[in-house]
Amino acid sequence: MRIGIEVQHMFRPRKHGMDIVILEVLKELQERPSIHEFYLYAQPNKNEAPATIKNNMHLQVAGPAAYHTWEQQLLPEAIKYDNINLLHCTSNTAPVGLKVPLVVTIHDLIYLEKFMTSHGTWNQRFGSLYRRWNVPKVAKTAEYIITVSEYERERIIDYLKIAPEKVKTIYSACSKHFTVDRDETALAIFKAKYQLPDCFVLLLGNTGPKKNLPNVMRAINMLHAQGKLNFKLVIADITKSRLMALLKAQGFEHLMPHIHLTGYVPNIEMPNLYQLARLFLYPSLYESFGIPILESMACGTPVITSNTSAMPEVAGKKALLIDPTKPCEIACMIKTVMENEVIRQQAIRYGIERSGLFSVKRTAAEIVKVYESIIN
Numbered sequence: 001m002r003i004g005i006e007v008q009h010m011f012r013p014r015k016h017g018m019d020i021v022i023l024e025v026l027k028e029l030q031e032r033p034s035i036h037e038f039y040l041y042a043q044p045n046k047n048e049a050p051a052t053i054k055n056n057m058h059l060q061v062a063g064p065a066a067y068h069t070w071e072q073q074l075l076p077e078a079i080k081y082d083n084i085n086l087l088h089c090t091s092n093t094a095p096v097g098l099k100v101p102l103v104v105t106i107h108d109l110i111y112l113e114k115f116m117t118s119h120g121t122w123n124q125r126f127g128s129l130y131r132r133w134n135v136p137k138v139a140k141t142a143e144y145i146i147t148v149s150e151y152e153r154e155r156i157i158d159y160l161k162i163a164p165e166k167v168k169t170i171y172s173a174c175s176k177h178f179t180v181d182r183d184e185t186a187l188a189i190f191k192a193k194y195q196l197p198d199c200f201v202l203l204l205g206n207t208g209p210k211k212n213l214p215n216v217m218r219a220i221n222m223l224h225a226q227g228k229l230n231f232k233l234v235i236a237d238i239t240k241s242r243l244m245a246l247l248k249a250q251g252f253e254h255l256m257p258h259i260h261l262t263g264y265v266p267n268i269e270m271p272n273l274y275q276l277a278r279l280f281l282y283p284s285l286y287e288s289f290g291i292p293i294l295e296s297m298a299c300g301t302p303v304i305t306s307n308t309s310a311m312p313e314v315a316g317k318k319a320l321l322i323d324p325t326k327p328c329e330i331a332c333m334i335k336t337v338m339e340n341e342v343i344r345q346q347a348i349r350y351g352i353e354r355s356g357l358f359s360v361k362r363t364a365a366e367i368v369k370v371y372e373s374i375i376n
Contacts, residue, residue, distance in 0.1 A: 001035070001036050001037070001085045001086065001371075001375045002036070002037050002039060002083055002084050002085050002088050003036050003037070003038050003039070003084070003085065003087075003371055003375075004038075004039045004040075004041055004079045004082070004084040004086065004087040004088065004100075005022075005026070005038055005087075005088045005090065006040070006041050006042075006071075006075065006087065006088065006089040006090055006091065006094070007022055007023075007026070007040045007041065007042050007044050007090060008041070008042055008067070008070070008071070008091060009022075009042075009091065010036075010269055014264050015267060015291035017107075017291055018090070018091060018105075018107055019265050020175065020291070021172045021196075021291060021363075022090045022091075022175075024173070024174075024175050024176075024360045024363075025360060025363055025364050025367065026038075026040070026057070028056050028360050028361055028363070028364035029057070029364050029367075029368070031142070032364065032365075032368070034045040034368070036122070036368075036371070037057075037058065037103035038057045038058070039057075039058045039060055039079070039082050039084060040057055040058065040059045040060065041060050041075055041078055041079070042059065042060075042061055043061070043064065043065075043067070043070050044061045044064050048250060053376070060078055061236065065305075067127075067130075068130050068229060071093060071094070071095055072095055072096065072129055075095055076095045076098060076099075079100065079327060080099070084100055085100060085101075085375055086100060086101045086102075086103065086143075086371060086374055086375050087100055087102055087103070088102075088103040088104070088105070088367075088371070089102065089103070089104045089105065089138075090105045090347065091105070091107075092104070092105070092106050092107055092108075092111075092131055092134075092135060093131055093134040093138065094138040094142070096134065096137050096138060096141075096161070097141075098141070098218065100341040101143045101374050101375070102138065102141065102142045102143060103142060103143060103144045103145075103146060103371065104138050104139070104142045104144075104145055104146070105145075105146040105147065105148075106135065106139065106145055106146070106147050106152070106156055106337060107147065107148055107152070107289070108286075108287075108288035109135070109152070109155055109156065109159055109160075110150055110210065110286060110288075111132060111135075112129040112131075112132055112135070112159065113134075130159035133167065135139070135160075136160055139156070139160045139162055140160075140162070142166070143166075143374050144166060144167075144168060144370050144373075144374065145162060145166055145167045145168070145303075146168055146169075146170050146367065146370060147167060147168070147169055147170075147288070148169070148170070148171060148172050148289040148309075148310070149171070149288055149289050149310035149313050149314065150169050150264050151288070151305060151309055151310040151313055152169075152189070152288040152289075152310060153167050153168075153169045165350065168366075168370060170363055170366045170367060170370075171289075171314075171358055171362075171363065172289050172291055172294075172330055172358070172363060173294065173359050173360045173362070173363050174291055174294045174295045174298055174355065174356035174358070174360075175267065175295075175360070176359075176360070177268060177271055178270070178271050178274070178294070178295045178298040178299055178355075179271065179298060179299065180275075180298070180300040180352060182275055182300060185277060185370065186272060187272055187275060190273070190276070191272075191276060192234065193275075193284075194262045195260070196234060196260065196262075196273075196276060197231075197232040197234070197259070197260060199230075199231045199232065199278055200231055200232040200233065200234040200276070200277055200278065201231055201232075201233050201234070201277065201278060201279045201280075201281060201334065201338070202234050202235075202236070202273060202274065202277035202279070202280045202281065202296075202301075203216060203233060203234070203235045203236075203280075203281045204235070204236055204237060204282070204292060205235040205236055205237045205238025205242075205243070205261075206237065206238070209285070210245070210284055210285045210286045210287070210325050211284055211285075212283050212284055212285050212306075212332075213246060214250060215283065215326075215327045215330065216281060216283060216327075216330060217247065217250055217252050217324065218250070218330075219327040219328070219330035219334065220233055220252075220255055220258070220331075221250075221255060222251050222327060222328065222331040223335065224254070224255060224258065225332065225333050226331075226335075228335055230260055230277065230338075231338065232257075232258060232259065232260050233258060233259045233260070234259075234260045234261075234262060234273075234277065235260070235261055236261075236262045236263070236265050236273065237263070237264050237265070238261060239261075239263075243256075243259065243261065244256070270295060271295075271299050274295060274296045274301045275299050275300065275301065277301050278302075278338060278344075279301065279302050279303075279334065279337050279338060279344075280292070280296040280301050280302065280303045280304070281304050281330075281334070281346065282296070282303055282304065282305040282306070282311070283304060283305060283306050283322060283324040283330055284305075284306055284308075284309075284311065284324060285306070285308065285324050285325070286308060286309045287306075287309050287310055287311050287314075288309065288310050289310055289314055290305065290310065290311050290314050290315075293305055293311065293314050293315050294314065294354075294355045294358055295355075296351070297315075297350075297351030297352060297354055297355040298352065298355040298356075300351070300352055301346050301348070301351070302320060302337055302344055302347035302348055302351065303315065303319065303320060303347070303351060304320045304321075304322060304323060304330070304333050304334065304337065305319060305320070305322075306321065306322060306323070306324040307321040307322065307323055307324075308323075308324060308341065311341060315354065316350070316354045318350050319347075319350070319352075319354070320333055320337065320347055356366050
């Protein structure tokens with residue numbers, strides 16, 4: 001059978017989250033013995049495609065066009081030309097009125113919440129509006145919906161009124177290079193490259209509302225007021241101008257000397273950043289999965305994350321969980337982990353064990369089972 005897989009972000013230079021997950025799944029699919037041919041559909045870009053496409057996979061670059069035009073017009077034309085038997089769209093949206101069986105991965109429904117359409121750049125707002133129009137339509141017509149957690153599965157069933165048997169949870173997993181195995185020379189080079197401090201807490205700097213940066217800064221300010229800010233806060237993937245605007249809005253400009261910015265760190269280098277950190281903060285207001293939780297755990301770095309949405313499902317019952325709406329809880333947990341080595345070591349051991357329960361091999365195998373249940 002010819003199976004089409006939409007991988008529209010394959011060429012994106014700064015990959016995050018679901019971009020990395022689908023690339024890892026593709027690597028695994030091409031190593032598996034299979035009677036199927038896979039056709040990968042992406043938009044063109046100046047950046048080269050990852051050098052992982054081989055064997056039974058064909059990369060079809062259709063375009064160029066605006067994202068919604070590419071998906072609604074060029075992608076259906078391409079799969080018709082290639083005689084595709086099934087299409088898997090991996091990034092929430094899909095062509096409407098498709099003539100072949102459709103599997104769609106819906107990662108989350110946050111864009112269906114009204115407040116999301118009034119935040120972010122113009123492109124982000126347009127993207128939210130497009131998904132608000134598209135996702136309910138394709139969810140009704142898809143043969144199967146794949147999602148990434150039981151929490152999100154229940155939301156999809158309830159919010160979109162989808163039959164439960166049509167929605168399947170397939171957990172994501174982090175890349176194999178996230179590991180406790182340390183290369184001290186590589187770590188020293190990485191530390192010098194990004195001018196990292198000796199003792200730091202790590203935070204990912206996405207400025208989206210759900211990432212909860214204002215409450216993190218309130219927690220850091222509490223520690224500063226208590227004289228307990230004896231570490232640097234290292235924030236990846238945020239510009240100085242955006243951070244300064246956030247600090248100024250809260251009256252926290254005095255925290256800037258305690259913060260170190262790395263800029264964007266490629267995924268292949270992220271294990272170095274996790275391994276050098278004393279602690280990783282991931283106190284989002286909402287996540288449908290939260291792949292950085294597993295990445296940090298796999299690298300042997302304690303994680304503080306939220307007790308909301310899918311994060312407890314991923315992090316597990318013994319994880320370091322806080323209420324993300326309460327800066328005092330965030331501050332208290334940071335202080336506890338940084339000062340109590342027994343608790344820190346327990347979190348490290350538990351995280352390594354927990355992250356080992358998730359596997360890209362299993363993720364890929366379960367996705368193939370979905371394909372074969374439709375085309376057999």
